[in-house]
Amino acid sequence: MSAIAPPFSDETADAAADWLTLLMSDDVTDADRQRWQQWRSAHPEHERAWQQVEQFTARLGGLHRAAAYRALSPAVAAPARRKAMRALFWLGTAGATGVIASRTPTWRQSVADHRTGTGEQRTVSLDDGTRLTLDTASAVNVRFDAQRRPLQLVAGEVMVTTGHADGDSRPFFVDTAEGRIRALGTRFSVRQADGRTHVAVLESAVEIAPTAGGTRTLHAGERTAFTTQAVDAPTAVDEQTVAWSLGQLIADDMRLGDFLDELGRYRAGIVRCDPAVAGLRLSGVFPLNDTDRILAMLPNVLPVQVRLRTRFWATVEPAS
16 A cells, blocks of 8 residues: 655645646746746655646646636636635645545635635624734634624634624634633734634733633733643733734844744745844834835845745845
8 A cells, every 4th residue: 555645734735826826827937937846846845746736737627727727717816816726726635635625724724704815914894893804824714693703713813803783792702722712892812823822902801711621811901822721821912912913013122033933924935044043133113015025125134145946935044
């Protein structure tokens, strides 16, 4: 029996979907094709992912790439086409490898009720008057019923301003992988991370209930994180915590490695930091709508250079 290949990383799968989107479009250039080939040869996983893409597109019936692109989404704006291609890539991968798609995080994110792509932010108004602002690569499911108003945070971060249209008194919850946050008439943000949920309260209060049991109330001006077992001691909310909701990334004497980790959430592909410069520090307010510009600025303020292997792979390393 042949061995089952390991699953792709989210970064590789998303990059493959981005290349699929570009190569199916009418805008692809010879330089783009050269960078695509460089990406394929940069890592064995990249080539394996692209072989999966080839198998998937073959199952579409042998359509010419540009024709297939138009047929799949004839009148859809570019960001929506990009999301569709990512979803199609993951669907094709699941079908070919026998993976149960509904159990993969990327698939759950792609079919969520409300979602954003990498680098995208959007605001959604719900029927009860609640306003949600979704950060980059975020997804939520709305599961309201006659008794409660549960919101499931599938991925990323969301700012919640609860509403009570027509005197709606149903309790409002945000469920995450680690537990539940109950709104006590409030404005707050919730971020899903690996094994931890981060919460910051801007108005009123919330009640946090980890999966293992117990509760803790978090008040306006406080933030914390919790696991399935326990809630950390609260600290003060600072500008950096909620700057994303204003389209900004604020660094206050921040390590370059941490800065690039955060910046990478808003940029398709991979942003790597050479350990030799990861400890350098910087401060400033950076607009998140142009990550290319932020990367290009770094050599002006720090002794570093930015090496772009492809549009999806940037490495920050010591200056020559």
